[in-house]
Amino acid sequence: MTVQEAYEEAKKSYEKWGVDVEEALRRLQSIPISIHCWQGDDIGGFEVNANELSGGIDVTGNYPGKAGTPEELRSDLEKALSLIPGQHRINLHAIYAETEGEVVDRDELEPKHFANWVNWAKEQGLGLDFNPTLFSHPKAADDLTLSHPNEEIREFWINHCKASRKIGEYFGKELGTAALTNIWIPDGYKDLPSDRLTPRKRLKDSLDRIFQSEISENYNLDSVESKLFGIGSEAYVVGSHEFYFGYALQNHKLCLLDTGHFHPTEMVSNKISAMLMYTDQLALHVSRPVRWDSDHVVLLDEELKEIALELVRCDALDQVRIGLDFFDASINRVAAWTIGTRNMIKALLYALLMPNDHLQKLQEEGDFTERLTLLEEFKTYPFGAIWDYYCSQMEVPVKETWLNEVRTYEKEVLTKR
Ligand SMILES: C[C@H](O)[C@H](O)[C@@H](O)C(=O)CO
Ligand SMILES: [Mn+2]
Numbered sequence: 001m002t003v004q005e006a007y008e009e010a011k012k013s014y015e016k017w018g019v020d021v022e023e024a025l026r027r028l029q030s031i032p033i034s035i036h037c038w039q040g041d042d043i044g045g046f047e048v049n050a051n052e053l054s055g056g057i058d059v060t061g062n063y064p065g066k067a068g069t070p071e072e073l074r075s076d077l078e079k080a081l082s083l084i085p086g087q088h089r090i091n092l093h094a095i096y097a098e099t100e101g102e103v104v105d106r107d108e109l110e111p112k113h114f115a116n117w118v119n120w121a122k123e124q125g126l127g128l129d130f131n132p133t134l135f136s137h138p139k140a141a142d143d144l145t146l147s148h149p150n151e152e153i154r155e156f157w158i159n160h161c162k163a164s165r166k167i168g169e170y171f172g173k174e175l176g177t178a179a180l181t182n183i184w185i186p187d188g189y190k191d192l193p194s195d196r197l198t199p200r201k202r203l204k205d206s207l208d209r210i211f212q213s214e215i216s217e218n219y220n221l222d223s224v225e226s227k228l229f230g231i232g233s234e235a236y237v238v239g240s241h242e243f244y245f246g247y248a249l250q251n252h253k254l255c256l257l258d259t260g261h262f263h264p265t266e267m268v269s270n271k272i273s274a275m276l277m278y279t280d281q282l283a284l285h286v287s288r289p290v291r292w293d294s295d296h297v298v299l300l301d302e303e304l305k306e307i308a309l310e311l312v313r314c315d316a317l318d319q320v321r322i323g324l325d326f327f328d329a330s331i332n333r334v335a336a337w338t339i340g341t342r343n344m345i346k347a348l349l350y351a352l353l354m355p356n357d358h359l360q361k362l363q364e365e366g367d368f369t370e371r372l373t374l375l376e377e378f379k380t381y382p383f384g385a386i387w388d389y390y391c392s393q394m395e396v397p398v399k400e401t402w403l404n405e406v407r408t409y410e411k412e413v414l415t416k417r
Contacts, residue, residue: 003389010385010389018355024349033089034127035077035323043093043095043327045097048099050095054140054141054143055134055230056135065333065410065415083396083405084341091180092130093131098116106132106133106163113167127177129321130182132181134146134186145187162210169215171220178220184239188235190233200238223256226244226257227240254283257271259288260289260293261285269310272320283323288301304344307347309350309354312351312356334414355374358374
């Protein structure tokens with residue numbers, strides 16, 4: 001059976017339940033995923049005086065072929081993008097600035113240091129998102145930044161975040177699509193704090209100062225990313241979920257939920273509808289924690305499907321900025337991007353193909369037997385045939401054939417680095 005024939009058959013099964021498959025595919029095509037550039041070089045970046053990775057995050061593995069220059073990173077991204085259906089965004093960190101050999105400290109970064117990224121994004125038809133980098137720097141050596149008791153250090157990081165918002169604004173203006181500039185800080189303590197409040201007061205003050213200058217939301221949106229713990233901040237994290245959700249609500253910012261930043265049994269899928277009662281925009285870092293915030297490559301697992309289902313059921317696809325955040329150096333990095341991003345898109349397709357209106361009605365009527373029956377039976381509906389057809393329509397490889405392209409790229413490009 002051809003991909004087309006399998007699709008036609010599969011389509012009929014979904015249509016029996018009133019699912020508009022063509023509309024689902026049209027909708028899927030319009031959802032951009034923000035792909036994190038840092039999977040390509042183990043969060044190394046291109047600073048002239050680069051420092052060791054810090055901030056309580058870690059990349060494990062030593063797979064050969066890591067990108068060592070901006071050109072290599074862009075080439076690897078292009079390869080991954082050629083295997084992923086749809087038009088997407090690339091998420092950059094400040095450490096990916098290109099300063100032509102000049103040492104430019106982070107508080108002095110300017111839009112011009114990202115001009116090559118912008119030109120490349122224009123050529124590729126991509127949007128760009130941004131993150132100030134508040135780790136891997138001598139002024140973050142003690143893993144304290146925006147909550148630092150030393151005013152000079154805190155000021156340095158405030159200025160870095162202000163500079164970052166201007167870079168986000170520049171992306172938005174140049175590319176015609178608002179950048180999301182996301183602040184994540186490592187601040188916290190390894191052991192029990194004797195004062196939880198004072199660092200949080202300082203963080204709030206820092207954020208107020210960072211966001212003082214108005215930037216049009218047509219160009220830049222700001223998000224704040226919470227965390228539960230990191231390596232070296234096991235006992236206390238200043239920017240906790242409650243802290244940032246409150247801040248985001250009060251200051252009209254986006255609260256960013258990283259799926260690896262909660263207790264192991266606490267599910268982000270269960271938070272989306274609750275938070276959307278009080279805010280009209282959210283952001284996600286989809287990751288995969290294994291025992292801890294390990295940032296494994298995203299799988300098409302139950303939680304990923306549940307997140308996608310929530311976005312569809314809440315009609316929130318235009319309200320939630322979907323970004324990825326994983327870094328695995330134990331496998332081919334282009335394959336890591338491809339697997340994780342294809343899985344995110346697959347989960348969205350899975351959710352769009354559910355008879356959601358009917359399932360909602362069943363719940364309202366109290367028919368939990370049919371609700372459970374359908375939720376389970378749809379797991380084995382011929383979703384794969386629709387996915388294959390989507391890939392072929394979007395001119396990317398069908399099924400696992402994309403791996404041949406990665407293998408060829410590895411042989412011809414990556415192993416020669
Ligand atoms: C590199 C990223 O900014 C970082 O992973 C951050 O988003 C995070 O999740 C830290 O745990
Ligand atoms: Mn994250």
